[in-house]
Amino acid sequence: xxxxxxxxxxxxxxxxxxxxxxxxxxxxxxxxxxxxxxxxxxxxxxxxxxxxxxxxxxxxxxxxxxxxxxxxxxxxxxxxxxxxxxxxxxxxxxxxxxxxxxxxxxxxxxxxxxxxxxxxxxxxxxxxxxxxxxxxxxxxxxxxxxxxxxxxxxxxxxxxxxxxxxxxxxxxxxxxxxxxxxxxxxxxxxxxxxxxxxxxxxxxxxxxxxxxxxxxxxxxxxxxxxxxxxxxxxxxxxxxxxxxxxxxxxxxxxxxxxxxxxxxxxxxxxxxxxxxxxxxxxxxxxxxxxxxxxxxxxxxxxxxxxxxxxxxxxxxxxxxxxxxxxxxxxxxxxxxxxxxxxxxxxxxxxxxxxxxxxxxxxxxxxxxxxxxxxxxxxxxxxxxxxxxxxxxxxxxxxxxxxxxxxxxxxxxxxxxxxxxxxxxxxxxxxxxxxxxxxxxxxxxxxxxxxxxxxxxxxxxxxxxxxxxxxxxxxxxxxxxxxxxxxxxxx
Numbered sequence: 001x002x003x004x005x006x007x008x009x010x011x012x013x014x015x016x017x018x019x020x021x022x023x024x025x026x027x028x029x030x031x032x033x034x035x036x037x038x039x040x041x042x043x044x045x046x047x048x049x050x051x052x053x054x055x056x057x058x059x060x061x062x063x064x065x066x067x068x069x070x071x072x073x074x075x076x077x078x079x080x081x082x083x084x085x086x087x088x089x090x091x092x093x094x095x096x097x098x099x100x101x102x103x104x105x106x107x108x109x110x111x112x113x114x115x116x117x118x119x120x121x122x123x124x125x126x127x128x129x130x131x132x133x134x135x136x137x138x139x140x141x142x143x144x145x146x147x148x149x150x151x152x153x154x155x156x157x158x159x160x161x162x163x164x165x166x167x168x169x170x171x172x173x174x175x176x177x178x179x180x181x182x183x184x185x186x187x188x189x190x191x192x193x194x195x196x197x198x199x200x201x202x203x204x205x206x207x208x209x210x211x212x213x214x215x216x217x218x219x220x221x222x223x224x225x226x227x228x229x230x231x232x233x234x235x236x237x238x239x240x241x242x243x244x245x246x247x248x249x250x251x252x253x254x255x256x257x258x259x260x261x262x263x264x265x266x267x268x269x270x271x272x273x274x275x276x277x278x279x280x281x282x283x284x285x286x287x288x289x290x291x292x293x294x295x296x297x298x299x300x301x302x303x304x305x306x307x308x309x310x311x312x313x314x315x316x317x318x319x320x321x322x323x324x325x326x327x328x329x330x331x332x333x334x335x336x337x338x339x340x341x342x343x344x345x346x347x348x349x350x351x352x353x354x355x356x357x358x359x360x361x362x363x364x365x366x367x368x369x370x371x372x373x374x375x376x377x378x379x380x381x382x383x384x385x386x387x388x389x390x391x392x393x394x395x396x397x398x399x400x401x402x403x404x405x406x407x408x409x410x411x412x413x414x415x416x417x418x419x420x421x422x423x424x425x426x427x428x429x430x431x432x433x434x435x436x437x438x439x440x441x442x443x444x445x446x447x448x449x450x451x452x453x454x455x456x457x458x459x460x461x462x463x464x465x466x467x468x469x470x471x472x473x474x475x476x477x478x479x480x481x482x483x484x485x486x487x488x489x490x
Contacts (some may be wrong), residue, residue, distance in 0.1 A: 043064050
């Protein structure tokens, strides 16, 4: 089995760090629905609810203990407690989780500062010995990244970092698999962290090389913190863009799945790589005059899963089609735009003058036409649509219902280009414990009852009460029909 993996943080989006059983279960359900079969807990133990959900739903886990050892990454991090607590903490982790069938590896660290030193070698040995006292049925691993000399000119050997690992985790180092295999033919490897813009290179290696067992994207789901790590923004040509972004950025924005649980454009590309979808298509959003788009290493070009760009008539748009087919044909309103070969990234790009209507991409293979995908211009917004992941909750005060809010046209298509403020009200049992959207820069409170839509969507999270009953949830916005949904507690 190849590991179709994602790194995941501990937070639950609009709920912050609260680890409700239902929130943790939903996280695993979302990952499975989007093709993942493995997670790496980054970079700390997860909640017991998370681990139980992985067991129950069938998600493989790399159980990770530390993000630092004795050398700090930040002034107040775990290095202050490592000497006194590391042995006890990793013992507690193994004793707590060793009977979880989902756990396939123990990870002793991520991008550890002292990884190639003699001191780091001894720490790795000690941590592994501590694990083996309590569980000798699973391999030990770690996420290891490059180590440069002080002038950042030469990469130093990572042999010491890998010496005590049973399985070697490579962070952003897919280019070194074959070279290292020649030196260490018995080494089992995997990509413990990778980025979306190198997804095909990573997965091609996993499929081609039997000693590379998987790939873990950074990250599977957007998370709070590392603000703007995955930024894709329009700037002046001479302007520099930093790794992290300042206020009002607040989430990483590098996930395949956003804070609401909705697939982002890069996830549709990953579907192609993982053979879960034959063809996908996205349109790069227009860049303002005089600006250029800069995409961070962890980012993805600003793509829209829409063919609705009012005011852009006859202006050239870049359309990206992703497929494993050798060629693609693109049609606009049933007229052929062109045919192109896909490149080594399973991608074909077209320049298309924007006209409202229907954009269709079709695979071309040796047997003729294959699968197709359509993007169609939406109409005017007319209503809000509410969709609850569950309309019946248990009356124990811990159950949750996630209600997705979407702005739609008369055909039910989502209006992704026309955001507005909404008003949320409710009557009955239970309470609202979170609301908001997936934007990485919207600093409105997650407790607000007047959030903005982002790309046509927002969400309300309702918590059940302790008594049976019903809640009527109503959402309204200017210029469109409001929507109401009933949620029952039994």
